[in-house]
Amino acid sequence: METARFNRWLLARTVKPLLFLLCLLPAFWLVYGAATDQLGANPAEVLIRSTGDWTLRMLCAVLAVTPLRVLLKLSALARLRRMLGLYVYFYVVLHLLCYAWLDMGLDPSDIARDIAKRPFILVGFTAFVLLTPLAATSWNRAIRALGAARWQLLHKLVYAVAVLAVLHFFWMRAGKNNFAEVQVYAGIFGALLGWRLLRYVRNRRI
Ligand code: HEM
Numbered sequence: 001m002e003t004a005r006f007n008r009w010l011l012a013r014t015v016k017p018l019l020f021l022l023c024l025l026p027a028f029w030l031v032y033g034a035a036t037d038q039l040g041a042n043p044a045e046v047l048i049r050s051t052g053d054w055t056l057r058m059l060c061a062v063l064a065v066t067p068l069r070v071l072l073k074l075s076a077l078a079r080l081r082r083m084l085g086l087y088v089y090f091y092v093v094l095h096l097l098c099y100a101w102l103d104m105g106l107d108p109s110d111i112a113r114d115i116a117k118r119p120f121i122l123v124g125f126t127a128f129v130l131l132t133p134l135a136a137t138s139w140n141r142a143i144r145a146l147g148a149a150r151w152q153l154l155h156k157l158v159y160a161v162a163v164l165a166v167l168h169f170f171w172m173r174a175g176k177n178n179f180a181e182v183q184v185y186a187g188i189f190g191a192l193l194g195w196r197l198l199r200y201v202r203n204r205r206i
Contacts, residue, residue, distance in 0.1 A: 003073050010076035019080055023087045026054045027094060044102035051095035052124075056165055056185055058088040063162060063192040070199075082138055085158075089135035092128050120171035127164040130157045159196075162189045 009015070030050055033039045039046040062084040069077045099121075104111045115125050134155055137143065143151050166189055170182045 007074055007076045010074065010080070016080065016083065020083060023058070023084070026050070027091070044098070047098045047102060048095065051091055051098050052169075055088060055091040055095050056169065058084060058091055059158075059162060059165055060185070060188050060192070062088055063158070063189070067192060067195050085138060086135060089131055092131060096125075096128055120168055123164050123171060124168040127161045127168060130161050130164070134158060134161075159193055162193060165189075 030039075030047060034043055034047060037043075062081060065077050065081045065084065068074055100106055100111055104114060115121050134157060137146060137151060137154060146154065166182070166186050169185060170179070173179055173182050
């Protein structure tokens with residue numbers, strides 16, 4: 001009964017715009033903080049790191065949709081997945097732009113050299129490259145053009161992105177020997193991907 005009511009609530013017209021605004025809030029907050037000089041002594045670092053954190057959080061949210069939909073029988077959650085996926089891309093583009101602008105002065109040769117030199121940047125950049133076709137094919141026309149089966153196969157790339165994202169974070173924090181948050185995200189992604197693997201194995205056995 002509660003599930004049916006929650007599903008109905010998720011289908012309400014206001015839910016999508018509300019989620020849209022909620023997901024935009026961190027970006028708005030960062031822009032506001034930067035404009036009003038409230039990001040502390042090193043605003044560039046705060047901007048790069050916060051946008052990286054929000055990319056990771058959005059990735060958790062998008063990967064949580066299917067398990068929550070299946071386990072809690074919340075079928076209406078599926079209509080929010082595309083927006084969450086596009087927010088992953090929105091935050092990674094902001095993260096990349098902050099890095100390219102504030103760390104590298106928008107110099108393409110410096111950026112290319114840095115990507116080649118620092119493995120954790122290369123891993124992050126690879127995750128960004130893999131996310132690009134997913135964002136580019138998130139529209140109905142692209143789904144129709146690709147065909148559902150090929151589209152689904154392509155979108156499995158998100159699992160590789162999750163692994164690369166945790167590796168990027170781990171490698172970045174390894175220099176500082178600070179793994180507390182990395183462990184939390186690795187645990188969340190491990191549970192989300194592990195649940196899919198278990199479901200896949202179980203479905204194949206039937
Ligand atoms: C899916 C892709 C990506 C994810 C999920 C991600 C996530 C993160 C996270 C969580 C952090 C650490 C934030 C913290 O310490 O609180 C970070 C830091 C960073 N990332 Fe990414 N990132 C991604 C892609 C990229 C790309 C494409 C670049 C640049 C080419 C990049 C460059 C950096 C840099 C420079 C830092 C900060 C390092 C420092 O302050 O020492 N990341 N990223």
